[in-house]
Amino acid sequence: MKIAVASGKGGTGKTFVATNLFNVLSRRGEDVTLTDCDAEAPDDLIFFRAEKTNETEVDHRVPVINKDACTWCGRCSRWCNYNAIFYLQAAKVIEVIENLCHGCGACTFACNSGAITEKPVVLGTVTKFRTEGGSPVVEARMKVNEMSPVRVIKAAIKESGESGVIILDAPPGTSCPFIQTVDKADYVVLVTEPTPFGLSDLRQSVDTLREMKKEPAVIINRSDIGDRGVFEYLRKENIPLLAEIKYDPAIARTYSEGRLVTDEIPALSSLFEELVEKILDGHGTGSYKR
Amino acid sequence: MKVAITSTGQSLESKLDQRFGRCAFFVIYDTETGGVEILPNPNKDAEEGAGPASVQLVASKEVKKIVSGEFGVKIKSLLDSLKIQMVVYKEPEKTVKSVIEMLNNQKINK
Numbered sequence: 088m089k090i091a092v093a094s095g096k097g098g099t100g101k102t103f104v105a106t107n108l109f110n111v112l113s114r115r116g117e118d119v120t121l122t123d124c125d126a127e128a129p130d131d132l133i134f135f136r137a138e139k140t141n142e143t144e145v146d147h148r149v150p151v152i153n154k155d156a157c158t159w160c161g162r163c164s165r166w167c168n169y170n171a172i173f174y175l176q177a178a179k180v181i182e183v184i185e186n187l188c189h190g191c192g193a194c195t196f197a198c199n200s201g202a203i204t205e206k207p208v209v210l211g212t213v214t215k216f217r218t219e220g221g222s223p224v225v226e227a228r229m230k231v232n233e234m235s236p237v238r239v240i241k242a243a244i245k246e247s248g249e250s251g252v253i254i255l256d257a258p259p260g261t262s263c264p265f266i267q268t269v270d271k272a273d274y275v276v277l278v279t280e281p282t283p284f285g286l287s288d289l290r291q292s293v294d295t296l297r298e299m300k301k302e303p304a305v306i307i308n309r310s311d312i313g314d315r316g317v318f319e320y321l322r323k324e325n326i327p328l329l330a331e332i333k334y335d336p337a338i339a340r341t342y343s344e345g346r347l348v349t350d351e352i353p354a355l356s357s358l359f360e361e362l363v364e365k366i367l368d369g370h371g372t373g374s375y376k377r
Numbered sequence: 378m379k380v381a382i383t384s385t386g387q388s389l390e391s392k393l394d395q396r397f398g399r400c401a402f403f404v405i406y407d408t409e410t411g412g413v414e415i416l417p418n419p420n421k422d423a424e425e426g427a428g429p430a431s432v433q434l435v436a437s438k439e440v441k442k443i444v445s446g447e448f449g450v451k452i453k454s455l456l457d458s459l460k461i462q463m464v465v466y467k468e469p470e471k472t473v474k475s476v477i478e479m480l481n482n483q484k485i486n487k
Contacts, residue, residue: 164433169424169425169426170420170423170425170426170427170429170430171426171429173429173432173433173455174433175433175436175437175459176437177437177439178436178459180436180458180459182455182458184426184429184451184455186451187425187426187429187451234425
């Protein structure tokens with residue numbers, strides 16, 4: 088069962104929730120994997136002592152154009168959906184802009200004169216770790232200067248396998264990286280905060296998920312700040328509220344020191360234990376059988 | 378010499394568009410003949426690569442100079458290799474016409 092922990096807005100507590108859910112399941116001896124899908128800024132490993140067990144590079148194939156074989160027909164440039172082939176017929180200029188290339192291969196297919204070959208370009212890495220507790224953490228990390236983390240995220244989710252519970256710590260926002268992560272999830276938990284910003288981004292996330300035929304559940308973090316807008320929205324939209332986590336400086340302190348509240352604050356430990364029960368006992372798809 | 382000026386509208390009275398790749402229109406002005414051609418920018422709403430695609434468009438018109446408020450990082454080396462001069466002119470209230478007058482008086486060079 089794959090559980091994605093997501094939120095439209097950054098800084099609401101996705102990683103906080105994901106790492107603590109993972110910790111609770113791991114210390115119970117469950118078969119659980121944590122997958123850090125925030126490939127642009129992975130940070131789940133801050134919270135665990137872990138050793139690296141495996142690392143693979145993720146690449147895609149970009150075109151290399153042989154100008155001697157090129158007939159300057161321009162088909163490759165026209166077929167490219169991402170404006171990655173710069174082409175000027177009159178001046179006989181043709182350049183691949185590698186940063187814009189999605190590695191789809193359309194240009195190679197379009198070329199009738201065999202002028203295009205492909206070379207691999209590394210986009211990032213997927214690294215597998217084992218925590219002291221014995222559970223795996225898979226980290227997606229894209230290379231600086233690459234444009235899209237999507238392929239790296241996909242590879243990390245694949246590397247996480249299919250066994251037991253897999254917690255996907257999703258990237259912020261509601262664009263491609265988010266969609267790629269939640270697409271693979273059996274159940275989506277959205278973490279939000281009760282502020283106008285939180286509500287606006289929650290709405291976007293819910294709308295995006297519903298477009299994908301997925302019904303999320305919500306955790307409200309720092310639930311006693313802000314206003315009642317998020318609560319009213321959840322009631323109106325019939326979205327289950329899984330948990331409210333009240334603002335507590337002790338949580339912020341523990342988190343900022345890279346430690347887990349479920350190991351250090353008893354009240355939070357029970358809150359997350361309950362949360363795990365709620366999620367696993369069919370609050371989501373009901374497909375998970377222990 | 379042909380100069381591309383990014384424009385928010387399709388007349389010479391329109392204001393200068395501050396973005397190059399995603400501008401609304403290109404006004405192509407020929408400093409020798411005084412001729413003007415106005416092209417809608419098909420890359421205005423491109424998901425990605427609006428800059429290079431717009432360079433491709435204006436370069437195919439044999440433009441040697443571009444006047445706009447801002448140029449993206451992806452196109453600077455392209456413009457260099459094509460020997461097309463970028464003129465950064467951050468004056469959103471100026472009209473295309475006034476830019477043309479400045480070009481005629483040689484007040485814009487760099």
